[in-house]
Amino acid sequence: MTTDDVPAAITRAHHEEWARVVATLTKRFGDLDLAEESAAEAFATAVERWASAGVPPNPGAWLTTTATRKAIDRIRREHRRDDKQREARMIHDDQPDVAGPIDDDRLRLIFTCCHPALAMESRVALTLRMVGGLTVPEIARAFLVRETAMGQRITRAKTKIKAARIPYRVPSAEDLPARVGGVLAVLFLVFNEGYLATGPDPVRHDLTAEAIRLTRLIRTLLPDDGEVAGLLALMLLTEARRTARVSAAGDLVPLDEQDRGAWDAALVAEGHGLVRERLATGVAPGRYQLLAAINAVHTSARDMRDTDWSQVVALYDQLVRVDPSPVVALNRAIAVAELDGPEVALSAVDRLEVGLANYHAFHATRADLLRRLGRAREAGAAYDRAIELAGNTAEIAHLTRRRDRLG
Amino acid sequence: MQYLVSVLSDSADLATPDEQSAISVFDDRLRAEGHWVFAGGLAAPDAATVVDNRGAEAMVTDGPYLESKEFLVGFWIIEAPDLDVALALAAEGSRACHRKVEVRPFR
Numbered sequence: 398m399t400t401d402d403v404p405a406a407i408t409r410a411h412h413e414e415w416a417r418v419v420a421t422l423t424k425r426f427g428d429l430d431l432a433e434e435s436a437a438e439a440f441a442t443a444v445e446r447w448a449s450a451g452v453p454p455n456p457g458a459w460l461t462t463t464a465t466r467k468a469i470d471r472i473r474r475e476h477r478r479d480d481k482q483r484e485a486r487m488i489h490d491d492q493p494d495v496a497g498p499i500d501d502d503r504l505r506l507i508f509t510c511c512h513p514a515l516a517m518e519s520r521v522a523l524t525l526r527m528v529g530g531l532t533v534p535e536i537a538r539a540f541l542v543r544e545t546a547m548g549q550r551i552t553r554a555k556t557k558i559k560a561a562r563i564p565y566r567v568p569s570a571e572d573l574p575a576r577v578g579g580v581l582a583v584l585f586l587v588f589n590e591g592y593l594a595t596g597p598d599p600v601r602h603d604l605t606a607e608a609i610r611l612t613r614l615i616r617t618l619l620p621d622d623g624e625v626a627g628l629l630a631l632m633l634l635t636e637a638r639r640t641a642r643v644s645a646a647g648d649l650v651p652l653d654e655q656d657r658g659a660w661d662a663a664l665v666a667e668g669h670g671l672v673r674e675r676l677a678t679g680v681a682p683g684r685y686q687l688l689a690a691i692n693a694v695h696t697s698a699r700d701m702r703d704t705d706w707s708q709v710v711a712l713y714d715q716l717v718r719v720d721p722s723p724v725v726a727l728n729r730a731i732a733v734a735e736l737d738g739p740e741v742a743l744s745a746v747d748r749l750e751v752g753l754a755n756y757h758a759f760h761a762t763r764a765d766l767l768r769r770l771g772r773a774r775e776a777g778a779a780y781d782r783a784i785e786l787a788g789n790t791a792e793i794a795h796l797t798r799r800r801d802r803l804g
Numbered sequence: 805m806q807y808l809v810s811v812l813s814d815s816a817d818l819a820t821p822d823e824q825s826a827i828s829v830f831d832d833r834l835r836a837e838g839h840w841v842f843a844g845g846l847a848a849p850d851a852a853t854v855v856d857n858r859g860a861e862a863m864v865t866d867g868p869y870l871e872s873k874e875f876l877v878g879f880w881i882i883e884a885p886d887l888d889v890a891l892a893l894a895a896e897g898s899r900a901c902h903r904k905v906e907v908r909p910f911r
Contacts (some may be wrong), residue, residue, distance in 0.1 A: 562805050
């Protein structure tokens with residue numbers, strides 16, 4: 398391999414090996430901090446060494462060995478400094494190893510980072526740092542938080558893991574579904590932050606890509622979990638429409654106006670494959686699988702009119718039973734408008750006002766239905782309210798365009 | 805590893821007979837499974853006295869250190885290998901005494 402390939406090899410190794418190196422070291426030394434710092438040092442060494450000596454035949458093994466050496470050096474230095482302090486830093490794993498088919502150090506790492514005793518924002522930050530390998534400045538930028546604040550958030554989370562002894566292990570079979578649900582919630586939040594970004598960039602591709610990459614990793618570790626497959630399919634089918642979803646001018650392009658030829662056919666095919674695979678199991682689908690199935694119906698249609706709306710509404714009916722939140726009911730109403738007309742949909746939407754009065758999509762949906770019913774004045778007021786509440790620049794541009802077209 | 809499981813409430817009322825018997829069952833289980841260290845119920849915050857002897861002489865003040873809507877009414881100290889075990893026990897404790905609990909590790 399020539400030295401020209403070194404930056405690419407480093408990037409690839411970082412994607413493929415970071416979580417494994419951190420996880421292996423955490424298992425061996427029982428210390429997340431030490432694992433993170435040593436892994437970062439090993440990658441920094443790789444940048445120097447590989448440029449002169451070439452990329453080693455097995456980059457993963459090279460990185461693990463180098464990181465382990467760095468960790469031992471650190472322990473020796475600290476050992477001399479303060480024995481007790483190091484003792485306090487240890488997170489223990491006294492449980493006997495029950496090496497089931499899903500036992501993997503990376504999986505332990507993910508479950509530790511997404512532990513329910515940590516605040517949601519800490520789980521997200523810690524997962525992106527420890528499992529995703531993003532740097533603190535990168536995570537801070539993604540969530541529009543100051544770097545020092547993000548650094549403190551991650552440090553606090555690591556301190557709690559040590560002090561409260563949050564275990565480094567895969568949860569028991571009985572706790573597993575709930576804990577996997579917690580991990581998926583973290584990844585879905587990262588994805589949505591990328592897809593419906595607050596702030597100047599309408600879509601943060603770095604975040605959607607990272608969420609997909611981590612969900613793929615979980616899928617390789619938990620291949621039989623239906624909701625993992627469902628979330629991955631949902632992300633792929635959403636990501637497939639990414640470029641068609643924002644116009645050159647930066648406006649959000651709604652589904653009915655999108656250039657379907659611009660959708661990523663490979664991502665659509667992969668997402669459809671996952672949805673079919675889950676259907677074939679005959680196991681009752683959970684929330685993510687239903688959302689993925691709805692997206693599969695949309696992405697199977699040649700155009701808006703060709704969409705199988707009765708199928709979409711039927712899937713929403715199932716989803717309402719799993720997740721009776723008003724947001725789901727709102728999305729169901731949007732599908733109902735296509736099947737039974739805007740009048741029926743509007744009365745369903747109006748019933749949701751109590752729970753959704755401050756949600757921009759509620760007002761945007763009402764505005765569109767009122768517009769279709771020719772009630773321009775009321776539609777204008779609803780667009781105004783939606784624009785006031787929306788946080789995404791592309792969405793605001795789209796709503797403004799619709800409002801101004803009312804005449 | 806030891807954890808303090810604090811029982812929090814906005815009322816200093818004693819446990820009802822039903823709660824008391826559920827607490828006993830839970831305590832017995834803690835002992836049987838080796839989690840028991842110590843437990844106790846506290847008198848109302850009104851009965852508290854704050855003592856500060858950092859200065860020249862001990863200052864004695866009537867009442868609790870902090871007036872708050874919710875306060876400590878009792879606690880368990882449990883032995884558990886990690887937070888998952890401690891949280892599972894705390895969930896049972898909370899159900900038994902029918903009050904909110906806080907789990908905090910000892911150093």
